[in-house]
Amino acid sequence: MNKTTRERMLDAGLSMLLRHGYHDLGIQAVLKETGTPKGSFYHHFASKEDFALQVVDRYMDDVHAGLDASLGDLSLAPLDRVRKFFELTRDKYREDGYLGCMLGGLGQELSGVSPVFQEKIETCFGIIAGHISACMEEAQVSGDLSPDADPHEMANLIVNCWEGAALRCRLRRDATPLDTMLDFYFSAIIATPGSHKVSAAD
Amino acid sequence: MNKTTRERMLDAGLSMLLRHGYHDLGIQAVLKETGTPKGSFYHHFASKEDFALQVVDRYMDDVHAGLDASLGDLSLAPLDRVRKFFELTRDKYREDGYLGCMLGGLGQELSGVSPVFQEKIETCFGIIAGHISACMEEAQVSGDLSPDADPHEMANLIVNCWEGAALRCRLRRDATPLDTMLDFYFSAIIATPGSHKVSAAD
Numbered sequence: 063m064n065k066t067t068r069e070r071m072l073d074a075g076l077s078m079l080l081r082h083g084y085h086d087l088g089i090q091a092v093l094k095e096t097g098t099p100k101g102s103f104y105h106h107f108a109s110k111e112d113f114a115l116q117v118v119d120r121y122m123d124d125v126h127a128g129l130d131a132s133l134g135d136l137s138l139a140p141l142d143r144v145r146k147f148f149e150l151t152r153d154k155y156r157e158d159g160y161l162g163c164m165l166g167g168l169g170q171e172l173s174g175v176s177p178v179f180q181e182k183i184e185t186c187f188g189i190i191a192g193h194i195s196a197c198m199e200e201a202q203v204s205g206d207l208s209p210d211a212d213p214h215e216m217a218n219l220i221v222n223c224w225e226g227a228a229l230r231c232r233l234r235r236d237a238t239p240l241d242t243m244l245d246f247y248f249s250a251i252i253a254t255p256g257s258h259k260v261s262a263a264d
Numbered sequence: 265m266n267k268t269t270r271e272r273m274l275d276a277g278l279s280m281l282l283r284h285g286y287h288d289l290g291i292q293a294v295l296k297e298t299g300t301p302k303g304s305f306y307h308h309f310a311s312k313e314d315f316a317l318q319v320v321d322r323y324m325d326d327v328h329a330g331l332d333a334s335l336g337d338l339s340l341a342p343l344d345r346v347r348k349f350f351e352l353t354r355d356k357y358r359e360d361g362y363l364g365c366m367l368g369g370l371g372q373e374l375s376g377v378s379p380v381f382q383e384k385i386e387t388c389f390g391i392i393a394g395h396i397s398a399c400m401e402e403a404q405v406s407g408d409l410s411p412d413a414d415p416h417e418m419a420n421l422i423v424n425c426w427e428g429a430a431l432r433c434r435l436r437r438d439a440t441p442l443d444t445m446l447d448f449y450f451s452a453i454i455a456t457p458g459s460h461k462v463s464a465a466d
Binding site for chain 1: 282283284285286287288363364368369371372373374375376377382385386389417420421423424425426427428429430431432434435436441444445448451452
């Protein structure tokens with residue numbers, strides 16, 4: 063493998079932070095996992111906090127790849143693209159043994175005591191919801207989302223409901239809460255026949 | 265105040281665990297907050313883990329009081345009782361400065377590494393969902409909940425969606441995500457006129 067030491071530490075951080083959370087993760091464990099000397103860690107990262115923030119950025123790289131693969135799939139109707147994003151995310155959770163979402167984990171653990179992480183995690187959720195919101199607007203134009211719905215609010219809503227389902231998934235090591243939430247959400251927001259395409263030309 | 269030392273430590277634990285989470289909370293801080301000598305802590309609690317588990321029990325006492333005050337209010341229709349429970353919970357969050365839910369916080373922080381907390385928190389959610397499920401069954405009998413809905417599944421669903429909204433509430437120190445989720449959930453599950461009271465005598 064041609065990965066740099068920094069990349070290997072961030073890769074290890076992804077799975078270790080997801081399982082352990084922030085405070086239970088020791089730098090020593092990251093060094094051991096990656097066979098890295100201590101000096102090298104502090105060459106690449108100013109502190110444990112800096113390391114964790116960069117792991118979150120690395121996590122968001124994967125989130126962006128998922129957003130591109132789903133919301134960018136124009137062969138699907140807009141709401142199907144949104145659902146595909148969460149289904150891809152669920153498939154990623156399966157690979158991790160259903161430990162849920164790192165953003166939700168760090169957000170819960172740290173936002174009571176760390177303004178830095180509070181802002182970082184809220185920003186990440188805002189970015190995800192922003193991409194979904196744009197797709198929801200498309201759904202509204204095509205008449206699949208009710209003209210009464212607020213695309214931005216509906217985007218934040220699904221992100222939030224997903225995070226709660228992801229917590230329960232983590233507790234139970236089981237995808238059922240995720241699928242139940244998606245079925246409920248999409249059956250609820252799809253425009254009912256009465257309002258369907260009333261205001262859309264297409 | 266006639267509170268025992270043990271009660272004062274559990275009271276302090278409620279607010280301190282909610283803000284700090286488990287690993288960031290030091291026993292020393294609890295002793296300082298309550299003016300208690302170290303020996304007294306270990307007289308009442310076997311360990312920090314034992315203390316936190318007893319704080320969760322204390323938290324659940326408040327949850328049960330909320331369930332009694334809402335689900336037990338027979339002047340309300342069943343779905344309104346369920347909504348009242350979450351509105352009372354939201355009001356409690358406001359008193360705490362919108363730090364969200366301790367169960368969600370500890371569940372996220374610890375369930376990757378502690379089977380004890382993983383089981384404890386999942387059990388708490390199961391208890392809450394069980395009470396709500398019974399009320400959902402009443403709603404189905406009265407025709408307010410569609411006969412096609414699974415009351416148990418709908419109960420777990422609202423608990424999970426609430427937890428995600430509570431995370432976002434914690435990140436933003438703001439109740440909006442909670443209210444948006446409740447509005448969405450209840451407008452979605454109320455039986456539509458077509459199915460309304462079709463199978464109910466009343």
